[in-house]
Amino acid sequence: MTTVVLGSASPARRRVLRDAGLSPQVLIADLDEDALIDEMGGIAPAEVVTRLARAKGEAIVSSILSDGDPGFADARADGVVLTCDSMLLLDGELSGKPHSPDVAVARWRRMRGRTGHLLTGHCVTRLRDGAAVASVADHKSTQVHFSDVDDATIDRYVATGEPLKVAGAFTLDGLGGWLLDGITGDPGSVIGISLPLTRQLLARVGVDVTDLWT
Template sequence: MGSISVVLGSASPARLRVLRDAGLVPQVLVADLDEDAIVAAMGDVPPADVVTRLARAKGEAIVSSIRSDGNPSFEAARVDGVVLTCDSMLLLDGELSGKPHTPDVAIARWKRMRGKTGHLLTGHCVTRLRDGAVESVVADHRSTGVAFSDVSDETIARYVATGEPLKVAGAFTLDGLGGWLLDGITGDPSSVIGISLPLTRELLARVGVDVTDLWRT
């Protein structure tokens, strides 16, 4: 087991933690993309397509870097590897939102979210590399319902002041402080944290990789 190299194309510590807890030890490489420009260029497309296309774009950028980079640390991935990339956004009242970045935006979003149910959409892309070439690429998305608690203005302000919601899609976490402010989820919890294990397993199978071949014991 563990002969196929895994590259996670994400700066998210939560995604890395999910994969490590599930038996993978991926290398990490972060794509340098203008996501806002990519979304703007898409025009009017369904929300699921937005996150899936962003995951694909990240995969293409990561693969390009791996194939062109002379760094020997990625040589194994070039020879026999898989690249995993994701993108998450919250769909609420027909509107998609990503990371809020600033406290004012995070507070405004939480005031709209509280007491409602939204859907965390996560696009996934798996790229199979072999002998320096792209052998196959597959992508899909996972949607998970998230019920937000009807919390007070003071609670929202205290949560935003921690800084946690500024850095995550939808301005909340399931596995951190934000978990206290959720009434429940419907669907895959790993997808809400950042990367769906069931969907990733399915996509890996579609490129001819059994997830057990990636386990490190």
């Protein structure tokens, strides 16, 4: 059976895949995302997240193929590597994880009562007999309608620490879900990985997702 490797530290992405019948191994890419974004210059926002997902995929694949870790022997022989990157687009500006409470509060005060686009880049790389034989990448865009919440609610949400660790400073499947009026598009992509897009990318590298169901 083809081995699935998820190149992400996100428990939400892993949960989405597990709930959808996959049992991925996890390997985290060591990348300076901010430096990569700076190198990209003024390219389109969708291309930014797609290139970041591809860069993560290249790093994960390089690690799997070069270090000889026996834990990834099956993946080297017959595997697929899934990597993603998400950012929020609002007013023509992309934002990732805020990291600090002050940044998270400022973002929420700008987002409330408005609609942004959560962009998630996806990359799928096919491994066969110790080599990467195919790689494809694309993105998914989903509209997010933020509730017009008051300052006290924003402060209490930021104080939980949740928005500091997620793209756009919100979650759909956590506490942030209380502060959204809804979404238009793929909810999985907002959580971190789009199942329809991943299925399509898998097909492009010759893998039927039903063969990966456990």
